[in-house]
Amino acid sequence: MKILVDAMGGDNAPLCVLQGAAQAKAEFGDGMELVLLGDQPAMESCAAKNNIDLSQFTVIPCTENISMEDDPVKAVRHKTDSGMVKALTMLKNGEADAFVSAGSTGALHVGTSLIVRTVKGVKRPALATPMPGAKQNFLLLDCGANVECRPEMLNAFGTMGSVYAEKVMGRTQPKVALVNNGAEETKGTPTYRDAHMLLKVNPSIRFVGNIEPRYIMDGDVDVVVCDGFVGNVVLKLTEGVAKTLLGMLKKIFLKNLLTKLSYLGIKGGLGELKRMLDSEEVGGAPLLGAAKPVIKAHGSSHAKGIKNAIRQAKLCVENDLCGTMQSALAEAAKSTQQ
Secondary structure (H helix, E strand, O other), rough: OEEEEEEEOOOOOOOHHHHHHHHHHHHHHOOEEEEEEHHEEEEEEEEOOOOHHHHHOEEEOOOOOOOOOOHHEEEEEEEEEHHHEEHHHHHHHOOOOOOEEOHHHHHHHHHHHHOOOOOOOOOOOOEEEEEOOOOOOOEOOOOOOOOOOOOOHHHHHHHHHHHHHHHOOOOOOOEEEEEOOOOOOOOOOOHHHHHHHHHHOOOEEEEEEEEEEHHHOOOOOEEEOHHHHHHHHHHHHHHHHHHHHHHHHHHHHHOOOHHHHHHHHHHHHHHHHHHHHHHHHOOEEEOOEEOOOOOEOOOOOOHHHHHHHHHHHHHHHHHHHHHHHHHHHHHHHHHOOO
């Protein structure tokens, strides 16, 4: 199994990417070849300063890099010697099994759509992130790939999310809900009202209606559908609230000797809560609908996030996520025609 990694993607590259790749190689690297693409002198300098053995990886030098400020379409078309474009091209040509990047979400989405392409029946891939819920985890999509969506795109996300929840998460008849500012069918923008009507008559999914943001974390539904703008806000707001609340709890427990002693009794539980709310535990979000496994790691990922994004890529390859998605969507289309 060969997994490509964008060594220069993300806010903390290349150090955290190299550290995460090294951890992945050490923990679950049997039978897995990691290929790092990027600025070779920068990688070598960083590795030397931080005692990272580069010989355990295959390094492909690149003379260009796509930054967060670059226009996604122009960058993909003109920066052909960037790690991202090179990796996506290798993936398309069957020279690797998966690709992981913490770089520009827009460029990764455009590059995946133009170079790797999508499975049959999918026009635009969506970022799908498993999120922690009170009762169970749920899948949130889109998380940032498509900031503006047509109603039919949201309907397609519902189908893809339902397939993922059933085939990968092991859910039986997964419940699908649409994020909105009210539970009534008449709530929301015209796009969301039209999407609601399409999802309501979609025979391939179990649509349970609109869901208000305050109920998302309850975990009562399996798939939460929204456009990429709303999804990214939900994702980052959840991360920010979780971080703030944990910080506030820490201050409370460090207030005096009595609160410190109280903390010892629930230390394990708080540690588990912190782990559940840590975005780096998930590592990355698959671009659902892509023809080959493409994993988007968080732009601010540290070593653990990169390691777990590589783990996600490995699992996607082992479970043939793209093949399963293609087969399931074909079955869904067939049942719709009948």
